[in-house]
Amino acid sequence: MTPFKEKLNKELGEPSFFTKELQATILQKSQQLPNKKRQWKYPVVLAMMTAIILFLIVSGPWSTTNPSKVATINETAKTTTVKQFGVAWNWEDGSFKAGRVGWVFDQEEFQQGHETELLERVLRHAELSEKDEQYSPFRDVWLQFENGQIAKLKMQSNDEQLAFIDVNTDLFYKVDDVVAAEFIALFNSFNSNDLHSNLMFIFIMSLFLLRWLVEIVVRKIFNIKQKPKYMSRNHQLVTTIYSIMYGILIIIFIIKGWFLYYGGFLGILIMAVLSSIAIDFYYGREEKRHYVTIASAIASITLFVLFLFFLKM
Structure with a gap:
């Protein structure tokens, strides 16, 4: 037997420096997928850029006059x-x-x-x-x-x-x-604006009902859980910042009367759905949460187009 083989047998025969519990812990950690660190800055920037772009679009055509x-x-x-x-x-x-x-x-x-x-x-x-x-x-x-x-x-x-x-x-x-x-x-001799106001109220109520039904159906089809509401602290922070920003923008639209315009209403709707899709995709794509947002967006815009078509009839 060579000296190298004797030394190898000796080493193999000695007790391990690692206990069985420690070995199991190391093995378990090595099999776990590394958690990806999510940066909250990117969806915030995306949401804000979307808001600014749509704000510039919707505040343009009707505010331009040719005195x-x-x-x-x-x-x-x-x-x-x-x-x-x-x-x-x-x-x-x-x-x-x-x-x-x-x-x-x-x-x-x-x-x-x-x-x-x-x-x-x-x-x-x-x-x-x-x-x-x-x-x-x-x-x-x-x-x-x-x-x-x-x-x-x-x-x-x-x-x-x-x-x-x-x-x-x-x-x-x-x-x-x-x-x-x-x-x-x-x-x-023309009718007052009560008809248009009633139609707008019906549209808004129909929009909330449609989005609620679409969410129920999509969650059931793809087995998407409703809880936890936020996937991480950053997810909650981004959602809060976006909600505050969106609320301020709605107040500005109400003060300026921009909801009277088709483009204003559609712009605020598109901004809401694009930002929601971006946030849900970034933080909840593993859980397919963005499926719910995308389906709701398609349903909302389709309903809005049908509403405009009905008004023009």
Whole structure:
């Protein structure tokens, strides 16, 4: 027997330096998958960037105006025709609820017909005057001329008399009684905004119900557990930051009145679903939590498109 073999036999025959309990612990730890450290900064940055981008998108088209370059709007109406306009109910002096045709929920819209001709006559028969407190606001009118010029008018009435303020120039006009009575009678014949308000309420309630049903179905199909609510402390922190940011943005939209616009409502909806998908995918993809968010997003956007289609019918 060689000296090397004798030494090897001796080493093998000696008791191990590791106890059986310690060996079992080492083996168990070696078989466990290493926990990946999740960084909370990435989903926060993603959520904030999504919010900023969508905020810039939704605050653009309807806040852009092309103010009149001429002194009076009645002179403009004599040289060009009205292409289209929208009318919204509004009894408040400090707000304007009409907007670009095709962008606003709660307004009547007209394009090149009897109504546009009547509005042209109103503008052409308007005369500059001192502001009269006896007139009270009853309609907002957003209009576009054929030359691309845009005007915003706050229509005011006093019994059968008509006046308006050009928002872009803050000039006050009174209209001849001949066309004033016809204009007031026409727009008083339209239904109030109660129908649109009721439809919006139905849509919001349907949206919450649909998302609840979709979540139940998806969780059952893919066996996705509801608890724990948060996968880690970072998950809870990111969700809290996002919720606060989203709440502030909703308050801004309410103050600015941007929920009147299709783009504003859709923008805030898309921001919510994209941010939720990003957070759920980052922290809960092993548990397939993002499946619930994606399914809810598809259902919500589909319902919104159907709602718009119904309004346009």
